[in-house]
Amino acid sequence: MAIRLVVCKDYDEMSRRGADEIAKIVQSKPECVLGLATGSTPCRLYEYLAEDYKAGKLDFSKARSVNLDEYKGLGPDDDQSYRFFMNRELFSKININIENTFVVNGLEPDEKIACGELEAQLDEYGPADIQILGIGENGHIGFNEPAEQFTLRAHEVALTESTIAANARFFEDESKVPTKAYSMGIGNIMSAGKIVLLASGEKKAEAIEKTMNGIVDPKVPSSILQLHPDVVIIVDLAAASKISTLK
Numbered sequence: 001m002a003i004r005l006v007v008c009k010d011y012d013e014m015s016r017r018g019a020d021e022i023a024k025i026v027q028s029k030p031e032c033v034l035g036l037a038t039g040s041t042p043c044r045l046y047e048y049l050a051e052d053y054k055a056g057k058l059d060f061s062k063a064r065s066v067n068l069d070e071y072k073g074l075g076p077d078d079d080q081s082y083r084f085f086m087n088r089e090l091f092s093k094i095n096i097n098i099e100n101t102f103v104v105n106g107l108e109p110d111e112k113i114a115c116g117e118l119e120a121q122l123d124e125y126g127p128a129d130i131q132i133l134g135i136g137e138n139g140h141i142g143f144n145e146p147a148e149q150f151t152l153r154a155h156e157v158a159l160t161e162s163t164i165a166a167n168a169r170f171f172e173d174e175s176k177v178p179t180k181a182y183s184m185g186i187g188n189i190m191s192a193g194k195i196v197l198l199a200s201g202e203k204k205a206e207a208i209e210k211t212m213n214g215i216v217d218p219k220v221p222s223s224i225l226q227l228h229p230d231v232v233i234i235v236d237l238a239a240a241s242k243i244s245t246l247k
């Protein structure tokens with residue numbers, strides 16, 4: 001099976017294992033392309049990368065990065081934008097050249113322009129050497145929400161009610177959560193050389209079971225990962241609690 005599962009005792013161990021996957025790539029290929037993700041799940045992983053950098057173990061000076069997605073309507077100065085998040089959580093703490101980091105422009109109102117820029121960046125850098133993913137409770141990856149079919153390329157997304165509700169915890173109230181986003185498509189994500197999906201907590205357990213053992217179905221976008229040749233799913237015990245093949 002293409003998916004390798006790593007079950008960790010807790011969030012901290014999951015984060016360290018995820019950071020190790022990135023560290024291996026950065027050490028073996030300094031000019032690597034990192035596909036990065038936001039959300040609360042990768043926060044500790046980014047802290048570990050910053051600690052490794054400070055300790056002299058990692059050098060990001062030649063690395064480049066592309067993020068999965070961005071809220072439409074939020075700019076880099078908005079503390080809820082994913083650009084702001086990346087700068088705060090990682091880029092300001094390591095020696096990556098900020099000009100070599102790309103997050104799609106949430107302030108661009110025209111879908112064609114915004115997504116065209118994301119596609120052009122991916123073309124210029126080439127496929128990510130490693131793509132980090134979190135997962136939504138409904139199996140979304142990036143902002144590829146459950147749908148009738150997989151959307152392959154970068155696109156504008158109308159966020160589902162469950163995603164808006166889940167992400168409301170970061171905003172003053174639910175009405176402030178953007179209803180749209182720009183996201184890499186499934187084909188963009190699948191073109192990465194290696195994919196590392198992280199999940200922590202009971203709320204993600206069902207999505208993880210469906211990702212690993214369900215049918216490949218656009219209604220569970222993460223299930224497509226079964227078709228990728230090099231996927232590692234790193235979970236804590238709670239997120240692993242519904243994996244049928246572990247019982």
Ligand code: GLP
Nearest residue numbers: 038039040041134135136142143
């Ligand atoms: C958002 C992001 C996803 C992320 C998901 C889960 O919707 N677009 O990339 O995986 O949230 O977030 P969290 O890690 O906070 O549970």
